[in-house]
Amino acid sequence: MERDDVIEYSLDTHHSEEQGKxxxxxxxxxxxxxxxVTAVEVALGAMVKQGSDAWFTVxxxxxxxxxxxxxxxxxxxxxxxxxxxxxxxxxxLPYAIFIIYFMxxxxxxxxxxxxxx
Amino acid sequence: MAGHATNEIDGATLWGGKVSPFSAxxxxxxxxxxxxxxxxxxxxxxxxxxFSRYAFDGMWPIGEETFEALPFLGxxxxxxxxxxxxFILIVSSVTMVLAVEAGHRMDxxxxxxWMLATIVGGFFFLGSQAWEWxxxxxxTEFGRVxxxxxxxxxxKGEFGKIKSFTVIEAGHHAHGMxxxxxxxxxxxxxxxxxxxxxxxxxxxxxxxxxxxxxxxxTLHDGTKAKxxxxxxxxxxxxxxxxxxxxxVSLPSDVSTRLSGEEAIAEYYEALAHGNxxxxxxxxxxxxxxxxxxxxxxxxxxxxxxxxxSGVIINILxxxxxxxxxxxxxxxxxxxxxxxxxxxxxxxxxxxxxxxxYLI
Numbered sequence: 001m002e003r004d005d006v007i008e009y010s011l012d013t014h015h016s017e018e019q020g021k022x023x024x025x026x027x028x029x030x031x032x033x034x035x036x037v038t039a040v041e042v043a044l045g046a047m048v049k050q051g052s053d054a055w056f057t058v059x060x061x062x063x064x065x066x067x068x069x070x071x072x073x074x075x076x077x078x079x080x081x082x083x084x085x086x087x088x089x090x091x092x093l094p095y096a097i098f099i100i101y102f103m104x105x106x107x108x109x110x111x112x113x114x115x116x117x
Numbered sequence: 118m119a120g121h122a123t124n125e126i127d128g129a130t131l132w133g134g135k136v137s138p139f140s141a142x143x144x145x146x147x148x149x150x151x152x153x154x155x156x157x158x159x160x161x162x163x164x165x166x167x168f169s170r171y172a173f174d175g176m177w178p179i180g181e182e183t184f185e186a187l188p189f190l191g192x193x194x195x196x197x198x199x200x201x202x203x204f205i206l207i208v209s210s211v212t213m214v215l216a217v218e219a220g221h222r223m224d225x226x227x228x229x230x231w232m233l234a235t236i237v238g239g240f241f242f243l244g245s246q247a248w249e250w251x252x253x254x255x256x257t258e259f260g261r262v263x264x265x266x267x268x269x270x271x272x273k274g275e276f277g278k279i280k281s282f283t284v285i286e287a288g289h290h291a292h293g294m295x296x297x298x299x300x301x302x303x304x305x306x307x308x309x310x311x312x313x314x315x316x317x318x319x320x321x322x323x324x325x326x327x328x329x330x331x332x333x334x335t336l337h338d339g340t341k342a343k344x345x346x347x348x349x350x351x352x353x354x355x356x357x358x359x360x361x362x363x364x365v366s367l368p369s370d371v372s373t374r375l376s377g378e379e380a381i382a383e384y385y386e387a388l389a390h391g392n393x394x395x396x397x398x399x400x401x402x403x404x405x406x407x408x409x410x411x412x413x414x415x416x417x418x419x420x421x422x423x424x425x426s427g428v429i430i431n432i433l434x435x436x437x438x439x440x441x442x443x444x445x446x447x448x449x450x451x452x453x454x455x456x457x458x459x460x461x462x463x464x465x466x467x468x469x470x471x472x473x474y475l476i
Contacts, residue, residue, distance in 0.1 A: 041471070
């Protein structure tokens, strides 16, 4: 078929007024969630001091809450959750594998440098 | 892509080769690939930050101790300002996704409204970051001091206001002042800016002498004067690098800080020896190791540059929306693609917030 190269777009992403209402409701729910999570993080940061007994748990909690926020931003706001499954994993998996490996190497090495200093 | 011949994909999505990898349009897929590579850059920066943090251990500054100021309200609000910045960026991300949603309904008015809100939010964030940088560069009223035993400490408390300098011996640029005259913010020489600037400049140049109750200052023009200053309140020294006498203070244990008379004596002895750093630049900073300042400028600066370019791209697309280009085209995919970039900027900030400020 003949087509203009500019008009290359998946038409199934158009939606009706009714579907839009549902989508908007979801967007506002995610907004509320992200705001609450950020407020909780700041409150915890102000209450629990670094190096105290509870700090390790709070640190892990911070990382989990960050991943939760990131998940909602990527899957809902960036619509990666609505794309084909294979695209989702092509974006997420190589990145995750690389960054986890990189973190392991850098933090192990950093601790070794701290010991040597 | 194997078996694409049997896939039923609407013609408009097909690329030049009449296939459509991942059923995504060419532009959107390339935006995703770009974002993955950009995420690797930011990931690399944050992991490098983590490396330094591990390597420097207890010397590394703590977010809630370093970032606790608010515009107009002063100190004592740990992380409140950064939380506000985070909130601004999250909200602008929400308005962006609402613009994308309006685009899917071909609602031009909605797209215009929400994109405009996104652009305004972007400018708010950039303005906040300008304040944050300015505050970081100028530093606190106390600065960071190197103590007599070789340790170094950051200082908390309420800085007593400098009321005036009483001239002891007039310099060569004294505007006819003689001994006994008062130098105030109103009549101070323009090269000194104000009393506070003159004080900090003299302190870092080693031109302050005496003790907390009896301080003399030497100004640029050689004027010697007595410093009339209110007493500092709740002055505490948080030891960051151990010396022969003091060991590193634990953030979780207030009793490991230096306070009271001892803290005041140590602090003013350091000032009288010029052993103080105010604010930050790429060479040194009052918060911690110099790498800390460098990471701050590079990571938040690189992110801020992304926000800035994001605002510019949003404005270009916004003009396109106003002119009805995308409406005529039959879809608002350009809004969706610039939206992807904008959300990515928000995503990066979520990680910077956690790893730079919180942990």
